Amino acid sequence: MLNVGVVTLFPEMFRAVTEHGVTGRAVDAGRLAIQCWNPRDYTQDRHRNVDDSPYGGGPGMVMQVAPVRAAIAAARAALPGAPVIYLSPQGRRLDQAGVETLAPAARLILLAGRYEGIDERLIELEVDAEWSIGDYVLSGGELPAMVMIDALARRQPGVVGDAGSVDADSFATGLLDYPHYTRPESIDGRTVPEVLLSGDHERIRRWRLKQALGRTWQRRPELIDRSRLSAEEQALLDEFLREQE
Ligand SMILES: NC(=O)c1ccc(N[C@@H]2CC[C@@H](O)C2)nc1
Numbered sequence: 171m172l173n174v175g176v177v178t179l180f181p182e183m184f185r186a187v188t189e190h191g192v193t194g195r196a197v198d199a200g201r202l203a204i205q206c207w208n209p210r211d212y213t214q215d216r217h218r219n220v221d222d223s224p225y226g227g228g229p230g231m232v233m234q235v236a237p238v239r240a241a242i243a244a245a246r247a248a249l250p251g252a253p254v255i256y257l258s259p260q261g262r263r264l265d266q267a268g269v270e271t272l273a274p275a276a277r278l279i280l281l282a283g284r285y286e287g288i289d290e291r292l293i294e295l296e297v298d299a300e301w302s303i304g305d306y307v308l309s310g311g312e313l314p315a316m317v318m319i320d321a322l323a324r325r326q327p328g329v330v331g332d333a334g335s336v337d338a339d340s341f342a343t344g345l346l347d348y349p350h351y352t353r354p355e356s357i358d359g360r361t362v363p364e365v366l367l368s369g370d371h372e373r374i375r376r377w378r379l380k381q382a383l384g385r386t387w388q389r390r391p392e393l394i395d396r397s398r399l400s401a402e403e404q405a406l407l408d409e410f411l412r413e414q415e
Pocket residue numbers: 257258259282283284285286287288301302303304305306307308309310311314
């Protein structure tokens with residue numbers, strides 16, 4: 171059971187994960203819970219302000235400490251002991267290995283910022299870890315938070331129907347995915363590789379491993395350390411590359 175608290179100005183956005191697909195079913199099955207706390211609900215002023223001008227000048231606004239801190243406190247009360255993760259381009263780059271390190275956590279609090287960001291003292295006082303989903307700037311931390319929720323939910327037992335499919339997930343193997351096909355057998359004259367119609371499961375396993383190795387070598391060579399490949403993997407990669415010549 172993964173229990174996620176989210177501090178966000180846009181709780182409605184999280185319906186994208188609570189009401190759809192694998193994560194929606196995980197919520198229905200009680201394997202995933204997502205609860206949002208909105209800093210705007212913790213403002214004291216009539217205008218319910220959550221942002222203010224930046225010290226030092228410059229464009230945009232900065233999220234104020236007090237409302238966000240109060241929302242985090244409310245989340246902590248509901249999720250005692252949960253680490254607080256702030257999503258930002260300044261964070262550690264999330265990859266499948268990072269997902270694996272976060273996966274054992276039963277509780278997490280995700281802090282999604284808006285505007286130009288949050289007051290640095292919030293990070294110093296409340297944030298346990300900063301994570302980034304990639305080197306690009308987004309309007310808010312909500313989408314990165316949902317990316318993290320989806321990746322972590324898939325690692326919860328029972329969330330992904332066929333457990334084997336999670337193990338075979340690309341990156342779970344450290345490789346890119348092999349090609350997938352389904353009916354019809356021919357589209358615009360393009361047919362399905364006959365090995366996949368053979369019913370020979372060992373041949374199919376080898377073909378898929380060869381494709382994963384070859385595609386990874388061609389598109390993301392840095393993901394392959396040839397010295398760590400098994401004899402079978404080395405042979406399959408060589409075979410793939412010979413066929414490409
Ligand atoms: N690459 C990322 O994971 C990422 C995370 C957050 C973000 N934007 C928010 C808005 C203001 C500040 O909180 C940060 N952009 C990119």
